[in-house]
Amino acid sequence: MTPQSKPIPIIEIFGPVIQGEGIMAGHQTMFIRTGGCDFRCVWCDTPEAVIPEQVSVNKTMMTTFDIMDKIREIGPYTKWVTISGGNPAIHDMGELVHALHVSGRLVAVETQGTIYRSWFDIVDVMTISPKPPSSGMKVSWDKTQDFIVRSMTRGNGGKTCIKVVVFDEDDFTFAHDLRMLFLLNEDFYVQPGTIRPEDVAADVDPRLAMNYLRGAILDKTRWLTERVLSTPDMAGVKVMPQLHALMYGWRRGV
Amino acid sequence: MTPQSKPIPIIEIFGPVIQGEGIMAGHQTMFIRTGGCDFRCVWCDTPEAVIPEQVSVNKTMMTTFDIMDKIREIGPYTKWVTISGGNPAIHDMGELVHALHVSGRLVAVETQGTIYRSWFDIVDVMTISPKPPSSGMKVSWDKTQDFIVRSMTRGNGGKTCIKVVVFDEDDFTFAHDLRMLFLLNEDFYVQPGTIRPEDVAADVDPRLAMNYLRGAILDKTRWLTERVLSTPDMAGVKVMPQLHALMYGWRRGV
Numbered sequence: 001m002t003p004q005s006k007p008i009p010i011i012e013i014f015g016p017v018i019q020g021e022g023i024m025a026g027h028q029t030m031f032i033r034t035g036g037c038d039f040r041c042v043w044c045d046t047p048e049a050v051i052p053e054q055v056s057v058n059k060t061m062m063t064t065f066d067i068m069d070k071i072r073e074i075g076p077y078t079k080w081v082t083i084s085g086g087n088p089a090i091h092d093m094g095e096l097v098h099a100l101h102v103s104g105r106l107v108a109v110e111t112q113g114t115i116y117r118s119w120f121d122i123v124d125v126m127t128i129s130p131k132p133p134s135s136g137m138k139v140s141w142d143k144t145q146d147f148i149v150r151s152m153t154r155g156n157g158g159k160t161c162i163k164v165v166v167f168d169e170d171d172f173t174f175a176h177d178l179r180m181l182f183l184l185n186e187d188f189y190v191q192p193g194t195i196r197p198e199d200v201a202a203d204v205d206p207r208l209a210m211n212y213l214r215g216a217i218l219d220k221t222r223w224l225t226e227r228v229l230s231t232p233d234m235a236g237v238k239v240m241p242q243l244h245a246l247m248y249g250w251r252r253g254v
Numbered sequence: 255m256t257p258q259s260k261p262i263p264i265i266e267i268f269g270p271v272i273q274g275e276g277i278m279a280g281h282q283t284m285f286i287r288t289g290g291c292d293f294r295c296v297w298c299d300t301p302e303a304v305i306p307e308q309v310s311v312n313k314t315m316m317t318t319f320d321i322m323d324k325i326r327e328i329g330p331y332t333k334w335v336t337i338s339g340g341n342p343a344i345h346d347m348g349e350l351v352h353a354l355h356v357s358g359r360l361v362a363v364e365t366q367g368t369i370y371r372s373w374f375d376i377v378d379v380m381t382i383s384p385k386p387p388s389s390g391m392k393v394s395w396d397k398t399q400d401f402i403v404r405s406m407t408r409g410n411g412g413k414t415c416i417k418v419v420v421f422d423e424d425d426f427t428f429a430h431d432l433r434m435l436f437l438l439n440e441d442f443y444v445q446p447g448t449i450r451p452e453d454v455a456a457d458v459d460p461r462l463a464m465n466y467l468r469g470a471i472l473d474k475t476r477w478l479t480e481r482v483l484s485t486p487d488m489a490g491v492k493v494m495p496q497l498h499a500l501m502y503g504w505r506r507g508v
Contacts, residue, residue, distance in 0.1 A: 018479050018493050025279065026443065026492035028483065077489035189280065214468055222501045225272050229282065235331035238280035239272050246500070247476045 008091050009035035009059035011049040013070045014253040016078040020244030022127050022189045023161040024108055029080035030071055034093075035059040037086040038114055041135035043167070043196060045250075049086035064096045068103065084110040094119030113147040114140075121154045127161045130178060132171035134193065145181060152185065159187060166224055167193035176233055189238045190228060192220035194245045210249045217241050262345050263289035263313035265303040267324045268507040270332040274498030276381050276443045277415040278362055283334035284325055288347075289313040291340040292368055295389035297421070297450060299504075303340035318350045322357065338364040348373030367401040368394075375408045381415045384432060386425035388447065399435060406439065413441060420478055421447035430487055443492045444482060446474035448499045464503045471495050 015030035033046065035055035048054045062070075071081060081100050083093065089111045097107050097119055108125040120126055128151060130144045131137045151160040162185055164175040175190050182188060195216045197209070204212050221241045228234045248254040269284035287300065289309035302308045316324075325335060335354050337347065343365045351361050351373055362379040374380055382405060384398045385391045405414040416439055418429040429444050436442060449470050451463070458466050475495045482488045502508040 016483050018483070026494040028490060028492070077486045079490055211465055211469065214472060215465065218468060218500050221497075225501065229270050229272070232331045236282060236333055238282070240280040241497070241500075243475075243495070246472050246495075247479065 006092065007061040007063045007066070008093065008096075009055065010062045010067065011035045011046075011055070011058050011086070012253065013067065013074070016075050017254055018243065018247075019080070019082060019108075020242045020247075021191060022163040022240060023159065023187050023238075024080070024082065024125060024127070025240050025243055027080055028078055029082045029108065030075040030078050032067065032071075032081060032083045032096075034083065034085045034088045034091055036090050038090060039087065039112060039131060039135070039137050041131055041137055043135065043165075043193065045194070045196070046084075046086065055086070064099050067096055068099050071100070071105075072103070079104070080106050080108060082108040082110065087111055087114070089115040089117050089120075092117070092119065094122070097122055113144045116147050116150050120151060122156055122158075124156075124158045125161060126151045126154075126158065127163050129163045129165065130174075132164055132166060132174040134167040134171050135165075144178070148182060148185075152182075160185065161187040161189060163189040163191055165193050166190050167220075172224070172227055175237075176231065179234060179237060183236075186236070187238070188236065189240055190224055190234075192217060192224045192239075192241050194242050197250050213249050214246055217246055260346065261315040261317045261320070262347065262350075263309060264316045264321065265289045265300075265309070265312050265340065266507065267321065267328070270329050271508055272497065272501075273334070273336060273362075274496045274501075275445060276417040276494060277413065277441050277492075278334070278336065278379060278381070279494050279497055281334055282332055283336045283362065284329040284332050286321060286325075286335060286337045286350075288337065288339045288342045288345055290344050292344060293341065293366055293385060293389070293391050295385055295391055297389065297447065299448070299450070300338075300340065309340070318353050321350055322353050325354070325359075326357070333358075334360050334362060336362040336364065341365055341368070343369040343371050343374075346371070346373065348376070351376055367398045370401050370404050374405060376410055376412075378410075378412045379415060380405045380408075380412065381417050383417045383419065384428075386418055386420060386428040388421040388425050389419075398432070402436060402439075406436075414439065415441040415443060417443040417445055419447050420444050421474075426478070426481055429491075430485065433488060433491060437490075440490070441492070442490065443494055444478055444488075446471060446478045446493075446495050448496050451504050467503050468500055471500055 011033040016028050019027045019029045035049050037050040048058045106124040109123045110127045113128040113130050225239050265287040270282050273281045273283045291304040302312045360378040363377045364381045367382040367384050479493050
């Protein structure tokens with residue numbers, strides 16, 4: 001392995017933790033969070049990896065060697081490594097994925113489906129989360145379709161999971177329309193949106209904020225479950241709330 | 255298909271619902287619950303399918319034709335059918351599994367790993383849940399091992415998932431010891447035990463019982479997550495709480 005010419009801005013490397021979302025929910029994994037993003041979702045839960053001023057304060061420039069050292073140190077027994085962001089698609093991480101494979105690990109990537117990179121071709125699980133209307137982002141339908149098709153046909157035996165965050169009816173319609181394009185994808189998840197700390201009602205005792213959050217997530221999960229089950233077009237779609245948010249609230253690194 | 259000579263005691267057929275447990279968590283599925291069980295777990299959550307007096311009151315004797323009619327009626331778009339109990343292994347259900355396959359459906363079975371039946375050979379997902387010490391049942395280690403190996407080698411391309419309910423340290427040790435036997439199984443789940451209604455503290459306002467339950471499950475999920483992550487032997491083990499209990503509490507048929 002030749003040294004990587006260009007270090008990558010890393011916001012955090014943490015784990016092992018239990019992955020709380022989508023097709024990997026329940027799996028033990030390490031997380032690598034890269035800095036920088038082409039999107040600005042209004043409900044983004046990782047602004048430190050997105051907003052340039054915050055990224056520049058929080059980032060550490062790391063080579064593949066640096067990252068591998070850290071992964072080996074804190075996750076010696078952990079098979080999965082999840083690369084998230086920000087949007088990791090804005091970086092060249094093929095060398096890192098290769099190094100992780102050589103060390104016997106498997107790699108999952110989470111990205112919004114805007115920029116397809118050739119290094120995705122060797123990733124084991126691609127989770128694509130096109131952003132619904134509540135994000136405030138305008139998604140290019142054609143671009144998203146091209147991305148998903150390219151991921152689904154990358155031919156390395158890896159999986160492609162589609163995961164749509166759903167806060168409201170408009171988001172549900174977006175998920176439905178996307179589903180219509182990819183009926184054959186077995187791994188299509190809808191994920192009830194998780195409220196932010198500032199969305200907790202003002203009259204809630206701070207000591208009960210965690211209860212409030214859990215209730216909000218699970219009530220939304222019930223609503224979304226019932227919407228999915230009563231919509232024949234959504235047959236086969238899977239529902240999974242954010243388990244880490246249920247367990248730990250808004251705490252980071254868990 | 256020849257008519258089945260012997261109808262099966264069915265406690266309930268319901269769905270579509272979101273499967274709340276293990277490898278199928280998040281999937282849309284129908285449920286078929288058979289009556290009768292060779293076990294008497296102290297925390298059994300389906301006594302109506304286990305205790306003979308309750309089974310005889312609640313059961314309907316149904317042939318494969320009867321069951322298929324019901325499944326087609328209430329779950330026309332649902333791909334998965336989950337057969338649970340009680341213990342479905344005490345019945346001959348090969349004809350039903352075949353009929354479900356012919357109708358384009360996939361079949362998951364949940365059983366405790368005591369009695370292996372030849373019809374399991376054609377099941378798509380076998381979930382084996384050996385009962386830990388807190389169940390009050392004495393599990394034969396050899397029998398469990400034989401069952402799991404036979405399931406893992408059944409050769410139809412189906413999956414074998416091991417799922418251990420964990421209430422306490424003794425249960426965790428049981429799960430750990432079982433894991434040591436099946437390190438290569440990718441689909442080994444631990445599931446935090448869900449308290450029963452009678453375990454809610456007496457001073458809890460009944461209107462808050464649901465909050466109490468959610469808190470109890472999620473606090474146990476955190477404890478179990480941390481136990482798993484800090485135990486190198488448990489690398490690769492997955493953690494998944496009962497999603498239906500988080501969403502709906504002790505309500506049945508959801």
